[in-house]
Amino acid sequence: MLxxxxxxxxxxxxxxxxxxxxxxxxxxxxxxRHRVKSLVKAPKAGDVAAQTxxxxxxxxxxxxxxxxxxxxxxxxxxxxxxxLETVPVTVQxxxxxxxxxxxxxxxxxxxxxxxxxxxxxxxSIGNPPPDAPTGTPPATSPVSPVPEPGTWLMMxxxxxxxxxxxxxxxxxxxxxxxxxxx
Amino acid sequence: MSSIALLLVVVGGGAAAMSHIGEDRxxxxxxxxxxxxxxxxxxxxxxxxxxxxxxxxxRSLLKINRPLEYGEFVWDDRSVPDGPVWIRAxxxxxxxxxFRGGHEIGTAVILYGVGNKETPLGTxxxxxxxxxxxxxxxxxxxxxxxxxxxxxxAIHGSDVRRGRATHGCIGIPLxxxxxxxxxxxxxxxxxxx
Numbered sequence: 001m002l003x004x005x006x007x008x009x010x011x012x013x014x015x016x017x018x019x020x021x022x023x024x025x026x027x028x029x030x031x032x033r034h035r036v037k038s039l040v041k042a043p044k045a046g047d048v049a050a051q052t053x054x055x056x057x058x059x060x061x062x063x064x065x066x067x068x069x070x071x072x073x074x075x076x077x078x079x080x081x082x083x084l085e086t087v088p089v090t091v092q093x094x095x096x097x098x099x100x101x102x103x104x105x106x107x108x109x110x111x112x113x114x115x116x117x118x119x120x121x122x123x124s125i126g127n128p129p130p131d132a133p134t135g136t137p138p139a140t141s142p143v144s145p146v147p148e149p150g151t152w153l154m155m156x157x158x159x160x161x162x163x164x165x166x167x168x169x170x171x172x173x174x175x176x177x178x179x180x181x182x
Numbered sequence: 183m184s185s186i187a188l189l190l191v192v193v194g195g196g197a198a199a200m201s202h203i204g205e206d207r208x209x210x211x212x213x214x215x216x217x218x219x220x221x222x223x224x225x226x227x228x229x230x231x232x233x234x235x236x237x238x239x240x241r242s243l244l245k246i247n248r249p250l251e252y253g254e255f256v257w258d259d260r261s262v263p264d265g266p267v268w269i270r271a272x273x274x275x276x277x278x279x280x281f282r283g284g285h286e287i288g289t290a291v292i293l294y295g296v297g298n299k300e301t302p303l304g305t306x307x308x309x310x311x312x313x314x315x316x317x318x319x320x321x322x323x324x325x326x327x328x329x330x331x332x333x334x335x336a337i338h339g340s341d342v343r344r345g346r347a348t349h350g351c352i353g354i355p356l357x358x359x360x361x362x363x364x365x366x367x368x369x370x371x372x373x374x375x
Contacts, residue, residue, distance in 0.1 A: 004229065005229075
C-alpha cells in the first residue's frame with residue numbers, strides 16, 4: 001500500500017484490537033437458554049458430571065486393579081452428594097460405606113449402588129493404587145431438559161378437559177336449536 | 183403447570199434480549215462529519231494510479247490527525263465528483279474508508295469477526311442491499327445491510343464500542359451506515375484487508 005495512505009490510516013486508527021479486550025457477548029441471547037437450564041436444575045448436574053467419568057461402567061465384578069467404588073479419597077463424590085442435598089443419594093452413599101471397612105479383605109461384594117446415572121464400578125478386592133480413579137458412578141444428567149412425563153400428562157389432561165367441555169357445550173346446545181329449526 | 187412456567191421464562195428471556203438489542207441501537211454513538219471538517223490530502227499522480235491501492239486508485243484521503251473514537255465517524259463528500267464507489271475495510275487498523283472516484287468520502291472505526299467467525303479477507307462485490315434487515319441466524323437487527331458473501335457476511339449498522347466484535351460481519355456506526363447505504367450500490371467493490 002502507499003506510504004502516505006498508510007501513514008494517514010495509522011494516524012486515525014484506534015489501534016489493533018487485542019483479543020483480551022473483547023468481552024464476548026453473543027447476540028443470540030444465550031441468557032434465556034441458561035435460565036431454562038437452571039429451571040431444570042442443570043448446574044448441579046454439571047458439577048457432578050465435571051467430577052465424574054463420563055463413560056458408563058457396567059456393574060460387573062471389578063478386576064483387582066480397578067479402584068473400589070468407595071475410597072478414602074472420594075472427596076469429590078461427597079461434595080457432589082452434599083451439593084445434591086437429596087435424601088436418597090445420601091442413603092446410597094451411606095450404603096456404600098461398609099465395603100470401605102473391608103477393603104483389605106477379599107471384597108468382591110456385590111455392588112448395589114444404583115444412582116440415577118446407572119451403576120458404577122464393581123466391588124473391590126485389595127488396596128487400590130493411590131492414584132487410581134475414584135470410580136464414582138458415572139453421572140448422566142439427573143434431570144432431563146425434556147419436560148417430565150407428569151408435565152406432559154397435565155398438559156394432555158388440560159387439552160382433554162377443554163375438548164370435553166367443548167363437546168359438552170355443543171351437545172347441550174343442540175337440543176335447544178333443533179326444535180326451533182324443525 | 184411447569185410447562186407454562188417454562189414457556190413464560192423462554193418468552194420473558196427473549197423479550198429481555200430484544201430490549202437489550204434495542205438499547206444498543208439507541209445508544210449508538212455518532213459524530214457528525216460537518217463538525218470535524220477535515221482537510222484532504224491529495225496523493226501524487228503516480229501514487230494515485232489504479233492497482234497501487236484499490237481498483238480505481240486513491241487520489242485523496244481525509245486527513246484526520248488523531249485516532250478516531252469507537253462509534254465516531256467522518257463523512258465529507260463535499261466537492262467530490264461522482265465516480266465508482268470502493269470500500270476498504272482495514273481489520274488491523276479497525277477502520278473503514280469509503281472512496282468515490284478515488285477520493286475518500288467517509289471513514290469510521292469498525293467492528294469485525296472474532297474467534298472462529300472471522301471476517302473473510304478479499305475483495306467482494308455488494309450482492310444485496312437491505313435497509314431494515316433482521317438477521318434470522320442471530321435474531322438481531324442489521325440496519326443498512328450491504329451483503330458481501332452468500333453465507334451472510336455483510337457491512338451493517340452496529341453499536342460500535344470498544345470491546346465489541348461480530349460474527350464475521352463488519353459493524354459500522356448507524357449514521358455512517360445510513361450514508362454508506364445511500365452512497366453504495368449493488369456491485370460496488372469492498373476490499374477487506
